[in-house]
Amino acid sequence: MLTLLLLGFGALSLYVYCKLKFKFAEKIPCVEPLHPIFGNGLEFAQKNSYEIFKSLTRAYKDNKRIFKLCFGPYPVICPTHPDLIQKIMTEQASMDKPFVYDFMRVKHGLLTADYDEWRVHRKALNPTFNTRILNSFIPIFTDCAAKMIANLRKHEQDDQPVNMLEFTSPCTLEMICRTSLGGKVLEREGKQEFIENLEIILHNVGLRMFNANLYPDIVYNNTRFYRAEMKARKICYDFTDKVIHEKRAEFEKKLHRTVDGNNNSVKGDENGNVVFAGEEDDMLNYKKPQIFVDQLLTIPNDGKPFTHEEITHHIYTMIAAGNETSATQAAHACLLLAMHPEIQERAAAEVCELLADDVEYTHDILKEMVYLERVIKESQRLCPVAAVYGRKTIDTIQLDEFIIPKGYVLLLNVFALQRRKEYWGPNADQFDPDHFLPERVKQRHPYAYLPFSGGPRGCIGSRYAMMSLKVMLSQILKNFKLTTDIPYENMDFKFKVSMHLSFEHLIKVEPRK
Numbered sequence: 001m002l003t004l005l006l007l008g009f010g011a012l013s014l015y016v017y018c019k020l021k022f023k024f025a026e027k028i029p030c031v032e033p034l035h036p037i038f039g040n041g042l043e044f045a046q047k048n049s050y051e052i053f054k055s056l057t058r059a060y061k062d063n064k065r066i067f068k069l070c071f072g073p074y075p076v077i078c079p080t081h082p083d084l085i086q087k088i089m090t091e092q093a094s095m096d097k098p099f100v101y102d103f104m105r106v107k108h109g110l111l112t113a114d115y116d117e118w119r120v121h122r123k124a125l126n127p128t129f130n131t132r133i134l135n136s137f138i139p140i141f142t143d144c145a146a147k148m149i150a151n152l153r154k155h156e157q158d159d160q161p162v163n164m165l166e167f168t169s170p171c172t173l174e175m176i177c178r179t180s181l182g183g184k185v186l187e188r189e190g191k192q193e194f195i196e197n198l199e200i201i202l203h204n205v206g207l208r209m210f211n212a213n214l215y216p217d218i219v220y221n222n223t224r225f226y227r228a229e230m231k232a233r234k235i236c237y238d239f240t241d242k243v244i245h246e247k248r249a250e251f252e253k254k255l256h257r258t259v260d261g262n263n264n265s266v267k268g269d270e271n272g273n274v275v276f277a278g279e280e281d282d283m284l285n286y287k288k289p290q291i292f293v294d295q296l297l298t299i300p301n302d303g304k305p306f307t308h309e310e311i312t313h314h315i316y317t318m319i320a321a322g323n324e325t326s327a328t329q330a331a332h333a334c335l336l337l338a339m340h341p342e343i344q345e346r347a348a349a350e351v352c353e354l355l356a357d358d359v360e361y362t363h364d365i366l367k368e369m370v371y372l373e374r375v376i377k378e379s380q381r382l383c384p385v386a387a388v389y390g391r392k393t394i395d396t397i398q399l400d401e402f403i404i405p406k407g408y409v410l411l412l413n414v415f416a417l418q419r420r421k422e423y424w425g426p427n428a429d430q431f432d433p434d435h436f437l438p439e440r441v442k443q444r445h446p447y448a449y450l451p452f453s454g455g456p457r458g459c460i461g462s463r464y465a466m467m468s469l470k471v472m473l474s475q476i477l478k479n480f481k482l483t484t485d486i487p488y489e490n491m492d493f494k495f496k497v498s499m500h501l502s503f504e505h506l507i508k509v510e511p512r513k
């Protein structure tokens with residue numbers, strides 16, 4: 001009897017506590033069906049990641065401004081209107097990331113760092129993605145794309161389609177590894193193991209993010225996924241540690257030479273990078289690619305050099321954030337082009353004219369690929385690889401009449417946002433690159449399109465991604481005609497860390513005459 005009374009009292013206290021704690025969200029519309037104890041959690045637990053994504057998208061489409069999802073009593077706030085999204089993206093109060101980002105185990109990396117650390121690191125790293133540095137990467141992008149084209153050529157006489165992602169993935173991985181760790185990184189001993197184990201890490205992190213039962217460390221750390229992830233991390237870190245140590249030794253040798261040669265003074269470029277003796281011309285004119293790790297070794301981070309751990313976390317963040325996203329987006333764009341022959345021909349005509357006589361890629365040529373840019377943007381609108389992402393409040397923020405306290409998760413679904421007819425018109429679900437004609441862009445809400453997120457914590461690599469995608473896609477279009485048997489209406493998605501097609505990118509490549 002006493003036990004029953006105690007249990008009853010405990011349950012009542014918990015109920016009252018939750019009622020008071022989550023009172024701020026009481027009037028925010030919620031998604032039905034809502035279980036009295038588990039909230040929406042039960043429904044989610046019974047679904048696979050594909051069905052969860054479908055229900056989430058329906059909920060975002062049905063709600064005009066804001067709604068909530070309840071996991072037990074805990075509310076997750078889901079804004080749907082671009083005004084509210086703009087506020088979230090631009091206010092300091094919502095600049096932090098939810099706990100699931102911690103599963104990546106790169107706490108100093110920009111993607112996951114706590115707000116205070118992120119602010120300092122982002123300020124230091126912004127210049128490492130400036131236009132001149134990005135331009136210094138063009139020869140690397142071109143070389144990696146040429147290898148992808150050579151591999152595709154082996155299939156241009158096949159009757160069977162290829163899976164385009166199998167060609168774009170090695171290409172973007174090589175781009176990101178060479179621009180972040182140096183030109184010869186994928187020629188080193190152990191590179192195959194590095195690539196395979198990187199895949200294991202990314203896969204297992206994604207698996208954990210989409211399985212709430214794997215969230216508690218005590219559960220995950222006792223699974224085979226944890227053991228495989230730790231083993232893979234050791235192999236990858238051993239590989240990159242060696243590269244970073246060698247780079248540091250090289251940096252220190254050059255620094256001594258420079259300091260001695262300049263009577264103990266060191267010159268810096270406009271980003272604060274050290275300019276080494278004998279390399280002034282190359283470095284100040286960005287003739288050599290400005291490799292990310294070299295920059296991390298030289299730029300100050302709030303007056304101090306970056307530590308080995310910080311450098312490692314930044315490198316892995318770039319690889320995790322920039323590789324699969326770009327590869328998948330390139331494959332999506334190819335499939336959409338294969339499904340829309342007229343648009344493909346127009347884009348091909350533009351790139352063939354700009355790249356006639358095999359001219360070398362330059363910043364200006366890439367800038368002139370205006371139609372291709374609209375194609376890429378439209379493919380990011382309809383098939384955004386980063387379709388759902390989150391923020392966490394570090395202070396109270398007002399969204400409409402609701403005051404959201406510190407410590408709550410704000411969940412954004414750009415897949416739903418980028419297909420809303422209010423902003424994209426009656427053909428919102430159609431592939432139409434003219435959605436990005438300058439006059440139409442001007443009329444639209446600036447936060448109705450967010451494939452790279454937005455505001456100060458938006459993607460630092462967005463221009464890198466656009467340049468590398470233009471090089472890859474212009475080479476594919478210049479060399480091949482793409483066709484597919486998959487009708488556009490059948491495009492369907494599944495959800496891992498990023499959004500994927502629920503089938504392969506099966507495309508036939510024929511030589512372009």
Ligand code: HEM
Pocket residue numbers: 110111112122176317318321322323325326329385386389390450451452453456457458459460461462464465
């Ligand atoms: C098509 C390709 C890409 C897409 C769609 C994309 C998308 C995004 C999105 C949506 C975010 C915000 C994520 C969040 O808040 O959870 C983000 C952040 C980030 N991205 Fe990208 N990205 C791409 C390519 C790249 C590339 C190539 C790099 C690096 C070379 C990169 C580096 C980063 C980093 C470091 C962040 C964290 C920024 C911060 O919090 O300050 N991304 N990206």
